[in-house]
């Protein structure tokens with residue numbers, strides 16, 4: 001179709017109707033587990049060819065001025081981290097885990113000219129794309145010399161997808177060129193849970209494993225359920241379940257010696273069997289909920305932190321209570337998959353000290369008590385409920401507006417002269433300029449609230465119950481039972497309190513205008529959000545709270 005085109009396609013996993021099949025849109029860009037929907041319609045791909053320019057509603061100078069402001073004053077590195085990972089002359093803070101990894105001497109080692117990421121200070125707009133040297137975050141220090149450049153999504157200045165040239169991949173019959181980010185790299189390492197063996201230098205076994213697995217998963221079009229495919233496999237193997245459920249000849253046909261030896265060639269077996277639905281083993285591609293039922297997983301799967309599950313409905317934690325306490329817990333309860341929401345986490349992990357974050361929180365949600373210091377959290381309060389609502393609503397807005405929730409909302413800024421305050425009105429400003437429809441931050445947030453309340457109403461309808469608290473907003477036991485010698489709300493633990501979490505749900509339901517007992521949307525709220533038709537439909541089905 002030519003260079004002006006863009007293609008969304010399924011791989012063989014989608015063709016074979018594997019539950020965990022994705023729609024791929026270029027290497028390292030994929031969408032959840034929708035590939036089998038394409039496959040069921042015998043739809044291999046959709047190609048789009050651009051034939052013109054994108055028109056905007058207002059004067060283009062307004063858009064360019066807005067871009068300049070964001071690039072100079074607001075934007076940070078990936079995940080809107082606004083503090084560097086190493087000491088820099090421009091920053092008063094350092095945060096070791098920051099994704100703002102650029103520094104002098106850290107290069108894209110496989111690039112022409114061995115480009116140095118250098119000092120990429122705030123305001124230096126032409127170096128924004130150097131800030132996030134994510135190859136070393138995702139693949140380890142050894143990855144620097146195999147990095148061609150950082151790539152990313154269309155038009156995004158951040159560039160958080162590492163583009164690699166790893167010649168060692170060719171021994172497995174795949175291209176040496178690999179690109180991915182985050183879980184795309186991590187998940188294959190989860191499959192190789194026995195560890196990886198270095199080949200020539202320290203850390204290269206891990207890098208090669210991640211790169212090979214990401215290529216196989218992307219080429220076949222297999223989703224990892226936010227890493228759960230590896231954890232499901234690990235549990236089934238370690239518990240002995242796999243040996244029991246697989247026919248003996250099938251079990252013996254699997255090259256376990258490769259897994260035990262940390263040889264990434266095992267990944268070729270793993271992904272191929274799932275993709276082509278080879279034998280009982282391939283049911284790992286059904287997803288956690290189904291495989292746990294089919295293979296009768298024990299309670300220990302859900303109740304052990306190591307397996308990272310969040311909900312008995314079959315999805316894993318994703319920036320949950322272990323990182324942001326009640327706020328993360330509420331957000332993880334709200335979705336029907338892992339909570340793919342970074343609105344709260346980007347702010348908490350921005351790298352700014354807690355006292356700075358608290359000042360910003362006070363302006364946005366009424367009190368610094370909306371956030372807690374690490375592993376020293378406090379009981380639920382109304383400010384946390386407001387913060388959680390902000391997180392959920394902005395996430396829905398970003399998905400609807402096609403903004404990246406891995407960056408947005410831009411709640412913090414790297415600039416001291418702004419008191420590190422970001423700009424939460426930016427989504428509405430961009431919306432106004434692009435559409436030509438003047439829209440305030442409050443009006444746009446109301447649209448986000450409408451989107452998420454409709455999502456909730458659909459969940460009520462599909463589950464056939466208003467009892468969201470008892471049937472949907474569930475949490476696994478490990479979050480309440482870890483650290484048996486410690487009590488919740490004491491320093492040094494992430495242990496949650498059962499009563500406090502029920503109170504947290506009640507306070508969040510109240511913020512959303514939902515029924516405080518069940519967590520289902522009420523008629524009054526649906527009508528306030530212009531969804532009388534939804535209220536009428538739920539009433540007809542007997543699914544409106546009394």
Ligand code: SF4
Nearest residue numbers: 152153156158160404
């Ligand atoms: S849009 Fe998001 S995921 Fe894509 S390159 Fe930018 S920060 Fe990364």
